[in-house]
Amino acid sequence: MKLDPQIPSGPIAEKWDRHKFEMKLVNPANKRKYTVICVGTGLAGASAAASLGELGYNVLNFCIQDSPRRAHSIAAQGGINAAKNYQNDGDSVYRLFYDTVKGGDYRSREANVYRLAQLSVNIIDQCVAQGVPFAREYGGLLDNRSFGGAQVSRTFYARGQTGQQLLIGAYQSLMRQVHEKKVQLFTRREMLDLVVIDGKARGIVVRNLKTGEIERYAGDAVILATGGYGTVYYLSTNAVNSNVTASWRAHKRGALFANPCFTQIHPTCIPVSGDHQSKLTLMSESLRNDGRVWVPKKQGDARPPEQIPEDERDYYLERKYPSFGNLVPRDVASRNAKQVCDDGRGVGPSHLAVYLDFKDAIDRVGVEVIREKYGNLFQMYQKITDEDPYKVPMRIYPAIHYTMGGLWVDYNLMSTVPGLFVLGEANFSDHGANRLGASALMQGLADGYFIIPYTIGNYLASASLPKVKTDHNAFNEAADCTQKRINQLLSVKGNLGIREIHRELGRVMWDDVGMSRSEESLKRALNAIPKLREEFWQSVSVPGSPDNLNQSLEYAGRVADYLEFAELLTLDALERRESCGGHFREESQTPDGEAKRDDANFTYVAAWEFKGVGQRPEMHQESLEFEEVHPTQRSYK
Numbered sequence: 001m002k003l004d005p006q007i008p009s010g011p012i013a014e015k016w017d018r019h020k021f022e023m024k025l026v027n028p029a030n031k032r033k034y035t036v037i038c039v040g041t042g043l044a045g046a047s048a049a050a051s052l053g054e055l056g057y058n059v060l061n062f063c064i065q066d067s068p069r070r071a072h073s074i075a076a077q078g079g080i081n082a083a084k085n086y087q088n089d090g091d092s093v094y095r096l097f098y099d100t101v102k103g104g105d106y107r108s109r110e111a112n113v114y115r116l117a118q119l120s121v122n123i124i125d126q127c128v129a130q131g132v133p134f135a136r137e138y139g140g141l142l143d144n145r146s147f148g149g150a151q152v153s154r155t156f157y158a159r160g161q162t163g164q165q166l167l168i169g170a171y172q173s174l175m176r177q178v179h180e181k182k183v184q185l186f187t188r189r190e191m192l193d194l195v196v197i198d199g200k201a202r203g204i205v206v207r208n209l210k211t212g213e214i215e216r217y218a219g220d221a222v223i224l225a226t227g228g229y230g231t232v233y234y235l236s237t238n239a240v241n242s243n244v245t246a247s248w249r250a251h252k253r254g255a256l257f258a259n260p261c262f263t264q265i266h267p268t269c270i271p272v273s274g275d276h277q278s279k280l281t282l283m284s285e286s287l288r289n290d291g292r293v294w295v296p297k298k299q300g301d302a303r304p305p306e307q308i309p310e311d312e313r314d315y316y317l318e319r320k321y322p323s324f325g326n327l328v329p330r331d332v333a334s335r336n337a338k339q340v341c342d343d344g345r346g347v348g349p350s351h352l353a354v355y356l357d358f359k360d361a362i363d364r365v366g367v368e369v370i371r372e373k374y375g376n377l378f379q380m381y382q383k384i385t386d387e388d389p390y391k392v393p394m395r396i397y398p399a400i401h402y403t404m405g406g407l408w409v410d411y412n413l414m415s416t417v418p419g420l421f422v423l424g425e426a427n428f429s430d431h432g433a434n435r436l437g438a439s440a441l442m443q444g445l446a447d448g449y450f451i452i453p454y455t456i457g458n459y460l461a462s463a464s465l466p467k468v469k470t471d472h473n474a475f476n477e478a479a480d481c482t483q484k485r486i487n488q489l490l491s492v493k494g495n496l497g498i499r500e501i502h503r504e505l506g507r508v509m510w511d512d513v514g515m516s517r518s519e520e521s522l523k524r525a526l527n528a529i530p531k532l533r534e535e536f537w538q539s540v541s542v543p544g545s546p547d548n549l550n551q552s553l554e555y556a557g558r559v560a561d562y563l564e565f566a567e568l569l570t571l572d573a574l575e576r577r578e579s580c581g582g583h584f585r586e587e588s589q590t591p592d593g594e595a596k597r598d599d600a601n602f603t604y605v606a607a608w609e610f611k612g613v614g615q616r617p618e619m620h621q622e623s624l625e626f627e628e629v630h631p632t633q634r635s636y637k
């Protein structure tokens with residue numbers, strides 16, 4: 001299979017404009033003749049469904065929650081990047097593009113990233129027009145703050161609730177289209193299969209999560225905007241409902257899965273406190289604008305933080321990376337936190353934590369300014385830990401947070417299955433091996449508001465799409481397959497809890513495919529995962545019946561998919577014998593412990609083709625060309 005990324009010709013700054021002009025259009029009167037299925041109502045899905053409805057297409061929009069507003073996007077705290085240069089501090093589209101390619105450790109596609117940076121400015125205008133209440137400065141202009149991996153302030157925010165406010169904006173637009181009857185909303189539906197007819201994506205099979213009914217929907221194209229797969233690690237900052245199911249089932253129907261090993265570990269999460277937890281809580285990266293990260297210089301120093309004098313503290317990020325200090329990218333901050341803890345200098349009861357200290361900032365600007373900027377985050381921290389971060393430093397530790405890998409897409413956001421488009425976190429995105437903070441919201445909204453409305457039109461106008469009905473054989477086969485898997489899950493009737501198995505999978509993934517990975521650990525995981533999968537199918541206990549609300553059944557289906565997908569993620573990590581971004585291979589590091597890329601051998605996207613459960617998938621490579629930003633050893637010193 002030859003992977004063609006469909007990158008338009010011409011200078012990088014002109015590619016998108018040129019492509020927009022060259023793409024075919026669907027005439028306004030014809031748009032109503034097309035039906036587009038959009039799975040997902042997070043920022044990517046809601047913005048896409050609303051925009052396509054506004055254009056005149058018939059849109060069927062699905063989500064697993066009871067309301068689009070409960071999509072995981074609501075959790076985003078810190079902000080969204082845009083190269084507006086309101087601060088006049090040297091930002092530009094080119095600089096955002098440069099920072100993103102460098103931040104991603106030169107493992108993303110330049111043309112896509114440039115387009116993302118260009119569109120970033122439109123997103124802010126769009127959202128302001130919708131009434132998104134971005135923070136403003138005293139003079140009335142939109143305010144910005146800094147995020148990791150950048151030396152300019154370009155992050156727009158709405159206190160610590162940016163995702164929620166952006167989602168309300170997208171939701172309003174979506175509901176307007178629901179009212180106009182251009183979008184039909186199907187909540188509490190889980191997509192369980194993709195229907196491919198004559199090589200094209202023509203529909204989906206879903207389970208109605210309230211009645212248990214297996215439903216079929218046909219369309220002219222399918223969009224997946226189903227989010228990331230961070231919960232393969234069990235504990236993560238993701239919503240517990242986040243899953244890989246839709247992507248994985250599409251992968252089994254022919255969509256290649258790209259760079260699954262590129263997972264992001266966020267440095268500032270509330271540390272794990274015991275076995276009872278089902279998720280972890282993020283403390284936004286925005287806090288690193290004012291908080292200083294440190295640990296005691298002495299190993300095993302058990303004194304409370306206020307009793308450790310200044311000269312016995314190691315502000316290790318400021319010491320090692322004076323140019324970026326506490327605002328180094330996430331991969332760098334996470335690895336350093338792990339290193340100091342491995343060195344016996346971790347703090348708190350588990351010794352797997354470092355301090356994030358606001359004392360200096362409070363002394364400098366006053367407690368009210370800090371409260372105004374981060375009040376809800378501080379409150380959340382206090383509620384969870386029962387410690388007051390205005391008085392004692394927060395304790396933080398890295399946790400799984402985001403997944404850069406996902407279904408492979410070309411420049412048009414189309415997967416290797418014609419007519420199947422993938423948006424937002426679900427695609428292998430523009431973030432290479434490491435996403436910079438505040439760039440996921442930007443990417444999801446660029447995909448939904450500004451890219452898919454053009455590229456899907458080009459597809460619909462060019463493809464031959466005879467009408468298909470849901471009694472087509474391909475629908476029968478997909479629905480049967482779905483029902484069989486459900487029956488199989490319910491028939492095991494073992495004695496092992498689904499959560500127990502998921503937790504064990506998470507342990508394997510975190511220990512052996514986590515913050516640092518070696519050939520030995522990856523081989524160990526590749527040995528453990530199939531055994532765990534076998535155990536699941538022999539001993540899992542899934543109570544209840546298939547024909548009504550059954551959350552255990554939903555959960556079991558997602559964990560079953562993770563038990564297949566985890567093997568692919570691990571294999572991808574094993575095959576990439578270099579360190580880059582969030583993927584740190586112990587065998588590939590510089591003398592001072594930084595990630596060492598191997599550009600000669602690994603400057604490519606690894607896109608995997610499914611060959612059967614337990615069978616070795618086939619890797620296809622898209623080689624990456626860097627004409628603008630020349631790969632160098634990333635340095636934030």
Ligand SMILES: Cc1cc2nc3c(=O)[nH]c(=O)nc-3n(C[C@H](O)[C@H](O)[C@H](O)COP(=O)(O)OP(=O)(O)OC[C@H]3O[C@@H](n4cnc5c(N)ncnc54)[C@H](O)[C@@H]3O)c2cc1C
Nearest residue numbers: 040041042043044064073078079191227424425438440441
């Ligand atoms: C705690 C936290 C804070 C964050 N803060 C920031 C930030 O400040 N800035 C930033 O840029 N990024 C941030 N991120 C990342 C960002 O929030 C996500 O990457 C982004 O919101 C993903 O949006 P999405 O639309 O792609 O997917 P999601 O918001 O995850 O939406 C997925 C949608 O798909 C639906 N779905 C999933 N599976 C199925 C299925 N099988 N069938 C039917 N429907 C399905 C869901 O119901 C949902 O509607 C943060 C992430 C976390 C975890």
